[in-house]
Amino acid sequence: MQTYDLICVGAGSGNMLFGPTLDGWRSAIVESSRFGGTCLNRGCIPSKMFVVAADAARSVSGSHRLGVHATLDRVDWPAIRDRVFGRIDPLHDRAVEYRRANGIDVYTESARFLTPKVLEVAGEKIGAERIVVAAGSRPVIPPIPGLESVPFHTSDTIMRVDEVPTSMIIVGGGFIAAEMGHVFGAFGADITLIERGPRLLAVEDEQISSRFTELARDRFDVRVDTAVTAVAPGPSGVAVTVERGGRVEVLESAALMVATGRRPNTDRLDVVAGGLEVDDHGHIVTDDAYRTSVPGVWAFGDDANHFQLKHMANAEARVVAHNVAHPDSPRQLRHDLVPHAVFGDPQIAGVGLTEAQARQDGIDHVVVVRDYADAAYGWALEDTTSFVKLIVDPRARTLLGAHIIGPSAAILIQPLLQGMMLGETVDRLAHQVLYIHPALTEVVEQALLEVS
Structure with a gap:
């Protein structure tokens, strides 16, 4: 058996582990797919390159509101x-070549x-004193009757198709559905979004997700509170x-995409045989330093x-x-403030509590909503639908949550986000920071001034 000081399973963010602090260790990395993981190959980076286009x-098509009358010749x-x-x-x-040239063994098969x-x-x-599990996740394939009888796409495959389908049904209403619906809709496909819940992007603040759903209806056939009960081949491609x-x-469509979430790859690794505790969702249970139930084994990311x-x-x-190299002085990472963005049309970003969460938890709060249209650059954009929403602690004078929909x-x-993570009050953010005029950041300033 080959033995190592460190084995990392997964070459997405796991590939970042190997640096100067680990020089001199005998190390290996195992990646059965492609270095860079989901983000580089099937997720964040390619999808955003498509979003830009x-x-x-x-x-x-939107420039007419500015007095610019243009047409799109072709995509x-x-x-x-x-x-x-x-x-x-x-x-x-x-x-792969870089890692091998620097003395790290690379295994390109499943582990x-x-x-x-x-x-x-x-x-x-292969064995090691220290193992890091960072093998990522894969799309969830729901048990829809007949799904196995038709060709369908997930986020793993849809971006590599040979042509834009004339029409596409997307099952799901989360961030993948929002982004891919935007991409293929912009390139000429007739898009139908099917969401079992009452709104698209339902994990967002309700006011944000409601506005996004409303605007999506202007572009797509949006079906909310709707269940997919069967799939079969159809005259034009697929019948849902x-x-x-x-x-x-x-519903008939030329193509079908399933975007109903992702699941960790821990089952494929048989982590239970490795003594690792998992939760009901298949995630490996870790402490705040990412240590697992087995000493010397860490896990992070989607796993x-x-x-x-x-x-x-x-x-x-x-x-x-750091923790692998310095186990006696472990570091931790705060999880209370995790920002995110959805690069659909319109774009969305959020961090912290939603209004509903603050209400549900009985947290005293004040809500401020400021429209892009209130700022000079909002005028320039002729924007009538975008806004900034702040959830504020009226006593501590700090932000509990921030949510934005718009360019x-x-x-x-x-x-x-920086203000929240650094503990700044809304008063300091509003009055002790300069915001460039007439930049779009003025709408953030205006929201802060309204509550300060």
């Missing part, structure tokens, strides 16, 4: 797709635990049977929590790298 296409999907993956695909081989701290990879046993309030209907956010996994990787939401949230 989709935003450009959408800006043409060259192969060129868009090949630009994205022509940049991404070569990175895997380079990463599974045989016993605590012992793995099997392609029939070979749905039910809402006892009414059954069959250890539900965040499914690359920026969180990267921060966790930095903490785990550049993921950027506008940052000063609010």
